[in-house]
Amino acid sequence: MSQETFAIKSDPALWEKLDMDVERFSNMPPMLTGAYQGIFLEQKNRPQAMVYFDSMIENIFTGRIQEMVDAKEEGRPVVGTFCVYVPEEIVQAVNGVCVGLCGGSPGSIPDAEKILPRNICPMVKSAFGFKVGRICPYFQVVDFVYGETTCDAKKKTWELLNDYVPTHVMEIPQMKRERDKKLWIEEVKDFKAEIEKISDKKVTFENLQGAIRVLNDKRRAMQRLNSLRHHNPSPISGKDMLLIQQIAFYDTPQRFTEKVHELCDELESRIEQGNAVAPSSTPRIMVSGTPMALPNWKLHNIIETSGAVVVNEESCIGTRYYKDTIDENAQTIDEQLERLTERYMQIDCSCFTPNDERIDQVLNEYKTSGAQGLIDYCLQFCHTYNIEAVKLRQMCEKEGIPFLAIESDYSPEDVGQLQTRVEAFIEQIQG
């Protein structure tokens, strides 16, 4: 897609119908168009198949929203979530739409700070502010949201969010023993009951089996893609990879899977042809830590405009979302729910204690991706990832891995300082 023709679309009539603050929101598409052109479209030698993902961004506030409005008119539920622990297979089973509502924009934070404390996670503030300011069409289209208890800030914010949109909460335990699994399965069953209620449709062995396959396929496609991107020289940029992993949270799974495979096919040819986005001598950086929700491209943009390439994201908007699939051999719905819960229990968020398997996982991904340095990215005030970074640093020291811990929010204020630190880190890698 050429930089001149790319434009994020507007649809004030649709937004009006969704009770948005249309006047205020109207500034968003042109603003995001400009940012996207500068950050993504100026990249050289992007894969052709990125054209689909560019179009998903063009339609982010219109076409994709219209699809969700249509789904609702067909009686299909539309459910908003904030965490990869909420099992979207259940929503898929009743042919519903599951959409990630994590906020990645500084624009809605002042709305949130009228109510919430300032010194909490920017992602939580951004999401809450989107709803309070009525400036996110996804928040406006959902039937309800399903939060969870993975961190203090989110857990307590859901209580307040419930004043603006029906908010259910899934209790995610803090350890992973048999007693925690028991509790967790009950939570999954509650979620299922809520989805059945809103959709007026039963989750059956058959439709759940189909849903598990759909999402396993999606996760396998993403695994394939991430595996290909690990090739040196890189056939695709880290920015484009981040973008695709962000789009995974609002696209239709089947279509998304198909488009990811098309991209994978292209990357395979690229690798064969030695067609890369950067020479093999380019410093390769892996990013671990907290998720980067759309349109948070800050760190990747800094890294890749500083002459390095990002080769892996160990994050919820990254490998934590797709590294595990659900065993498809269950014979009953109870077994399915148990296999499903077991899969979700493998996700190694820092909300768990102990969580040493995450340290092992980071090391494993580091080796697999052929990275030469690890940047741990922590959203400001995220205590669990921030403290767990101490263990990551220890592991990196032991393994001789160059390590940089960054804590940042969505404001542009620290960009200069981060740029300096990232550049110094790249120099260190280059030796």
Next chain:
Amino acid sequence: MSQETFAIKSDPALWEKLDMDVERFSNMPPMLTGAYQGIFLEQKNRPQAMVYFDSMIENIFTGRIQEMVDAKEEGRPVVGTFCVYVPEEIVQAVNGVCVGLCGGSPGSIPDAEKILPRNICPMVKSAFGFKVGRICPYFQVVDFVYGETTCDAKKKTWELLNDYVPTHVMEIPQMKRERDKKLWIEEVKDFKAEIEKISDKKVTFENLQGAIRVLNDKRRAMQRLNSLRHHNPSPISGKDMLLIQQIAFYDTPQRFTEKVHELCDELESRIEQGNAVAPSSTPRIMVSGTPMALPNWKLHNIIETSGAVVVNEESCIGTRYYKDTIDENAQTIDEQLERLTERYMQIDCSCFTPNDERIDQVLNEYKTSGAQGLIDYCLQFCHTYNIEAVKLRQMCEKEGIPFLAIESDYSPEDVGQLQTRVEAFIEQIQG
């Protein structure tokens, strides 16, 4: 006790035996002596019975530590905790010592910040720093510590603390439904097993019944004391009340109970005689929120040197510690553990969601204490109390209660600013 004779004692030989950094710690007793003289002993017309609590402070680093060393030599376990959710009755049942290790001092924070992120709770940093720097005799004397999962910062810090002292963790669920209770009881049983292991002594129906009575008696004594202090004009200062509630976490329960009752008897005579620490026209302030661990007297000192009196602490070092007792009518040990768990489930920490009973409890205590304004105190970066303060504010607006939310750490830097805000708040109450 006169200001001239009061002195916090030193015992370098004892500290040496506990592997403390004796040279560094030697500065602590004289420093704290000075602070205590200024903050406590300059108060006028203190109850006579405060002489015992003053002596507990004089012996805080010596006599009381020696008692714990003696207990260990008798084979009794000494267990450190950080939270009112860890059931001390179980420790008491085997005649062990349970001591609260929450840190209230800025002095150990630089030690912690060499390892932990800066932007987490000062109480967690202070406690962790005490251990890392070997500058807290209580941390040095314990056999092990038992942490819990009530907040992100604590939960993840225990993983690191375990490198310095054996650290067990009790999972406290995040909701209070039947399934949470089931998990919770299992956690209580794990705690019991750990205490039995370290003490090589069984927790039986009989010794647990005795322990429940001892701690119920202690809680009832504190209820009596808090009820008397609500009298207008106040027979005791808020500072002295806070001090007693802090001492509750390291004194022997039986002796403490006896001394609290002696104080209560004196307060009853004082009330009869109209002998108060301030005239009935003194503005009466209730404090809610996060605990103030020894020697954190910052806010109370500001309030009471600004011409008001603190009449209630809705806090873990406050009413949350003693408002509930355990039903003593269980017939079996399993029933005892269930009744015990039920009692602990009544504690309304903001770590739970939803937690509306706390809002009701604050209002209830506000009315009972005859307060004229509520100051909500939040330790910096404590997300759960900080966000829950939004609901407190809403309740206060609805009820017409003057409300001030304060977020602070242990540094003296914001004292001037807090003083100004508190003075303005007191003026507002006076109308």
